[in-house]
Amino acid sequence: MRSLNLESYIESISNPKVKAWAKLLERKHRDREGKFLLEGVHLVKEALEAGWPLEAVVFDEGSDVLEQFETYVGSDESGRTRWYPVSPEVISKCSETGTPQPIFAVAFKRQPSEVALFGAGERGLVVVLDGVQDPGNVGTIVRSAAASGATAVVLGKGTVDMYNPKTIRSTMGALFHVPVLEADLSLLLPQAANRGAAVVGTSLQAAQSCYDYDFRRDVWLVFGNEGAGMSEAVSTFAHANVIIPMTGRAESLNVAMAATVLLFEAQRQRMG
Structure with missing residues (x-):
């Protein structure tokens, strides 16, 4: 040696x-x-x-x-x-x-450029985390984002530090395959909307099924805190909210599970 x-x-x-x-x-x-x-x-x-x-x-x-x-x-x-x-x-x-x-x-640390966020044009798929606090959840969402071909992952205020050792471990290396950045959502989401992106939230009170939503365009998917959901401030930027239909009995899905379902539904539509 x-x-x-x-x-x-x-x-x-x-x-x-x-x-x-x-x-x-x-x-x-x-x-x-x-x-x-x-x-x-x-x-x-x-x-x-x-x-x-x-x-x-x-x-x-x-x-x-x-x-x-x-x-x-x-x-x-x-x-x-x-x-x-x-x-x-x-x-x-x-x-x-x-x-x-x-x-x-x-x-x-490597800060993604605007190209990573907006360079996909009409086919962008950006994951936005609003106050997601569990390192395991954030790591799993980054893995799902990388696996489903998402354009980037944005961590808003109140979300756990991406570079926390626990978060890093839970990404299993996916961090190196999808751009991740921390940003002020009150500034970034309007910028995305002005560029033509649809900002889509997730809510248990939503009427529209995620399977009826058209993900074959520039979409920014917003996922909120494990207990409280999207913050009131961030929810005002959402153009639409979707829900994952559940035919069985469960109050809700873990945020990482919900993100995975939606990301792979978006992938399915885009591959069709």
Whole structure:
């Protein structure tokens, strides 16, 4: 392994680099630095395969995990990604889990351009989250968005931090395959409407079935808080509200389940 292009071994958790990495477990530092952590073999591989900008890949030198990454070490032509062999103590310092995986990466946030939001023209499909607070729900919605060919995912005020380690894990790497951004919905939704997009909300009080709605156009789908639904302020921007018909007995669907149903209904219509 020493023949590979690696940085010097880091053993101490007092090392300045380690302190800087560990701080990224807190949102205020992620926001300030524009970076976040990816923990585990699957997420690091997904990021590398997607060409996501990484500052560093950090691995437990005492493990054999690097054997799975030999083809990536030194393959970054820009030389931007550094590979650091470290002690298990360093790995633990930079993880919030009880049993850390032997590898993590320090990734740069990447803000999508307006093209990602509006470049699809009449065929855009943007997912909008208004106060969705559970990391698992947000991660699942990002996975469904990526799988169904959505154009982008927008996180409005009150929605959990996309770069929270729990949210990142729950995306299972889908974050690298669909543009995700945080935005002020009171500014962005009118902008989408002015460009011809239909802003569609979801509501248990809606009369129109999601299966009767025409998703074969530029649509921004809005999903609200797990308990309260869409906020009053955001609901005023919706041109229409739809409901998922349920023939069985259940009060409602989990927001991630509801988003998945609607996204794949949109995909079905668009493939027809």
